[in-house]
Amino acid sequence: MPDTLHAYRHVSGIYFPIAIGVFAAVVLALSSLLVAGARRRERPSGRSGAHRFELFYVLALGAVATFLVVVTFRAETPIDRTVASPGLRIKVTAAQWSWRFEYPGGVSVAAVSTWQPPVAEVPTGVEVEFAGSSRDVIHGFWVPQLHFQRQLLPGYVTRFDLRFDTAGHYGGECSVFCGEQHSQMHFAIEAVSPNAFQAWFSRQRSRLGGTA
Amino acid sequence: MSTTALPVRAAPLRALAGTDHKRVARNAGAVAFVFFLAGGVLALIMRSQLAADGGVVSQNTYNQLFTMHGSTMIYLFVVPLALAAGLYFVPLQVGAAEVAGPRLALAGLWLLVAGGVSMWSGFLTSGGAASASWWGFDPLSDSIHSPGSGMELWIFGVMMVTAGQILWAGCILLTALRRRAPGMTLMRMPVFTWSMVVTCLLTVFAFPALIVALCLLWAQRHFGGVLTGGLGAVDYQQLFWFYGHPVVYVMFFPFVGMVGEIVATFSGRRFFGYNAFIVALLCFAGLSMTVWAHHMFTMGQATNKYFSLTSTALVVPAGIEYLDLLATLWGGRLRFTTAFLFALGFIVQFLVGGLTGIILASPPLDYGLNMSYFVVAHFHYTIFAGSAFGLFGGIYYWFPKLTGRMLGERLGKAHFWLMVIGTNLTFFPMFILGTDGMTRRIASYPASTGWQTLNVLETVGAGVIALSVLVFLVNVLVSLRSSEHAGDDPWGAQTLEWATSSPPPRHNFHTLPPIRSYAPLLDLRDARERAMP
Numbered sequence: 181m182p183d184t185l186h187a188y189r190h191v192s193g194i195y196f197p198i199a200i201g202v203f204a205a206v207v208l209a210l211s212s213l214l215v216a217g218a219r220r221r222e223r224p225s226g227r228s229g230a231h232r233f234e235l236f237y238v239l240a241l242g243a244v245a246t247f248l249v250v251v252t253f254r255a256e257t258p259i260d261r262t263v264a265s266p267g268l269r270i271k272v273t274a275a276q277w278s279w280r281f282e283y284p285g286g287v288s289v290a291a292v293s294t295w296q297p298p299v300a301e302v303p304t305g306v307e308v309e310f311a312g313s314s315r316d317v318i319h320g321f322w323v324p325q326l327h328f329q330r331q332l333l334p335g336y337v338t339r340f341d342l343r344f345d346t347a348g349h350y351g352g353e354c355s356v357f358c359g360e361q362h363s364q365m366h367f368a369i370e371a372v373s374p375n376a377f378q379a380w381f382s383r384q385r386s387r388l389g390g391t392a
Numbered sequence: 393m394s395t396t397a398l399p400v401r402a403a404p405l406r407a408l409a410g411t412d413h414k415r416v417a418r419n420a421g422a423v424a425f426v427f428f429l430a431g432g433v434l435a436l437i438m439r440s441q442l443a444a445d446g447g448v449v450s451q452n453t454y455n456q457l458f459t460m461h462g463s464t465m466i467y468l469f470v471v472p473l474a475l476a477a478g479l480y481f482v483p484l485q486v487g488a489a490e491v492a493g494p495r496l497a498l499a500g501l502w503l504l505v506a507g508g509v510s511m512w513s514g515f516l517t518s519g520g521a522a523s524a525s526w527w528g529f530d531p532l533s534d535s536i537h538s539p540g541s542g543m544e545l546w547i548f549g550v551m552m553v554t555a556g557q558i559l560w561a562g563c564i565l566l567t568a569l570r571r572r573a574p575g576m577t578l579m580r581m582p583v584f585t586w587s588m589v590v591t592c593l594l595t596v597f598a599f600p601a602l603i604v605a606l607c608l609l610w611a612q613r614h615f616g617g618v619l620t621g622g623l624g625a626v627d628y629q630q631l632f633w634f635y636g637h638p639v640v641y642v643m644f645f646p647f648v649g650m651v652g653e654i655v656a657t658f659s660g661r662r663f664f665g666y667n668a669f670i671v672a673l674l675c676f677a678g679l680s681m682t683v684w685a686h687h688m689f690t691m692g693q694a695t696n697k698y699f700s701l702t703s704t705a706l707v708v709p710a711g712i713e714y715l716d717l718l719a720t721l722w723g724g725r726l727r728f729t730t731a732f733l734f735a736l737g738f739i740v741q742f743l744v745g746g747l748t749g750i751i752l753a754s755p756p757l758d759y760g761l762n763m764s765y766f767v768v769a770h771f772h773y774t775i776f777a778g779s780a781f782g783l784f785g786g787i788y789y790w791f792p793k794l795t796g797r798m799l800g801e802r803l804g805k806a807h808f809w810l811m812v813i814g815t816n817l818t819f820f821p822m823f824i825l826g827t828d829g830m831t832r833r834i835a836s837y838p839a840s841t842g843w844q845t846l847n848v849l850e851t852v853g854a855g856v857i858a859l860s861v862l863v864f865l866v867n868v869l870v871s872l873r874s875s876e877h878a879g880d881d882p883w884g885a886q887t888l889e890w891a892t893s894s895p896p897p898r899h900n901f902h903t904l905p906p907i908r909s910y911a912p913l914l915d916l917r918d919a920r921e922r923a924m925p
Binding site: 184187188190191192195196199202203206207209210213214216217218220221222223224225226227228229230234237238241242244245248249251252253255256259260276316317318320322324325326327328329330331333334335336338340351353354355356357358359360361362363 | 452760763
């Protein structure tokens with residue numbers, strides 16, 4: 181299940197406390213060494229190593245690194261995987277400096293103007309497969325609320341799955357600097373219930389039929 | 393009489409063409425510092441733009457500003473200054489009369505000047521300076537998306553300075569390996585010299601990849617068909633980051649070495665865990681050649697788990713280095729000089745950069761944080777809050793050796809505390825903004841994001857940093873005008889550069905003390921104390 185939000189929260193819930201703990205421990209050790217060293221009147225120590233302690237310390241560092249890698253690998257495997265039969269496939273095309281989302285059956289969503297970025301509707305609770313590519317330079321498909329981004333390359337299709345568990349408005353940005361109007365490359369994803377999505381999708385299709 | 397010295401008499405000519413490694417290194421350091429000031433001015437303009445929420449410069453100018461800020465700080469300031477420190481002190485620390493390849497060292501200086509001028513002259517062209525970021529990524533940097541001579545001047549400039557840096561690395565490496573004084577075995581070389589050896593190994597192995605990448609980019613711009621399609625863009629990144637990650641350690645190791653020397657000297661004791669530290673440095677360097685594609689996690693074109701594994705494994709050598717730095721304080725009798733304060737600043741603040749680096753080495757976290765201000769905060773904590781503090785520590789420590797004059801301690805401490813406040817005020821809020829989704833390389837953000845307050849705070853911090861650098865410049869000017877001489881060894885230091893006059897004579901030493909460990913001057917003092925009960 182490509183639940184990027186859950187993966188991010190799970191991993192950061194382990195990494196950040198460890199980082200803060202290590203920082204606090206080093207600062208504490210450093211402060212006590214500084215206080216002791218500032219008070220010291222006798223000759224400085226001549227000791228230049230403590231091999232047994234160093235060996236133990238290396239093993240401890242190795243254990244921490246191993247633990248972190250295991251946590252990361254376990255969280256990464258499901259979010260890197262694409263499922264065989266997603267609930268919806270959307271083709272994303274990025275170009276300087278806008279986005280275009282193409283649904284099955286010829287439905288597509290594109291920017292009206294810089295001030296009206298495209299809003300792509302998706303159903304909640306299912307895997308949505310995005311097949312993204314770029315028409316010019318590298319762009320970055322980034323949904324900050326999902327803590328997920330993937331780069332879109334020219335002449336190559338990058339596939340990834342996302343899952344929107346809660347309905348709502350998800351802002352999107354281009355994360356990879358892509359030239360003068362990079363800052364204007366917004367998009368949005370509107371996650372709605374599967375029924376509402378079906379209704380929206382049928383409306384779009386009939387509108388398509390009307391103009392054809 | 394040396395066979396390498398040019399028969400140059402006139403002083404100005406000697407400044408341009410003298411091959412004394414100390415003169416070349418001092419000039420290179422001065423040039424790099426001027427580029428630091430210039431890059432800092434670009435940063436201040438960017439910070440004004442972000443505090444004023446736009447209106448100071450256009451988006452296009454802003455793109456040139458961040459491109460040239462990053463390019464200047466990395467290609468023209470930190471890397472050349474780190475290598476210049478090695479060029480000056482490695483021959484002295486190993487007891488050599490001269491650097492290996494003095495003319496190549498001089499060529500490196502001129503390549504730095506020529507390359508820097510080339511990159512900056514882009515501002516004079518009609519299209520402006522390069523604006524494709526310091527990475528110069530294809531296809532954004534190709535002739536369609538970045539037309540104009542600014543980009544061309546950037547490509548040639550970066551190639552020149554990089555070539556010069558490879559020459560310097562070769563000179564320093566050969567000096568340490570082939571020009572050591574009798575008694576100076578490899579495992580008696582000072583910590584700083586060892587840090588330069590691993591730095592130069594990385595430079596020699598990794599930097600050519602950047603020149604190759606830029607040659608391909610140049611060919612792509614003029615002839616096309618070299619970096620084609622989506623995977624051409626990936627190819628460029630593979631080559632670029634094969635340089636671009638080792639360069640991070642080129643900007644780190646020399647300063648760890650400096651901090652090691654400073655901590656040992658001002659604790660008045662032998663460096664703790666020397667052997668472990670050297671082995672850790674070598675492992676660190678080897679491992680750091682295997683982590684480059686962690687910059688490409690979000691491309692989905694690299695084996696993320698492999699690069700995540702190697703990047704996380706860096707915890708082990710980094711942890712050993714930290715242990716040895718801290719343990720050197722243990723049982724020491726500390727003297728809180730300005731140099732020592734900067735070294736402590738390095739230890740604490742670099743740790744923030746290092747720990748957040750481990751966070752970014754986890755792909756599930758990187759997917760959410762890459763290209764955000766979290767990354768900007770992370771690498772500024774390593775390069776500025778870390779390496780620049782180590783560098784200033786090194787400057788306060790070695791200034792008497794370079795000039796024969798002491799830097800003022802009172803102004804020095806004002807410089808230190810202002811820089812600590814400015815640095816953390818500028819860069820810490822970026823972690824918060826980054827986790828909130830603030831993307832880098834954007835000239836103004838919508839007011840609805842609510843990021844304005846912290847952006848103003850960061851800009852105030854940048855102003856405090858600028859003030860601290862002004863205090864430093866005043867300190868340098870005041871010291872150079874003073875007539876009081878520093879003496880050969882004002883700190884009671886431990887390594888050979890302090891066993892000669894300040895500044896050292898043309899061929900560095902008239903006599904050398906016996907070398908029986910990595911702290912020969914400490915050995916001499918210990919022997920003297922034992923002789924006088």
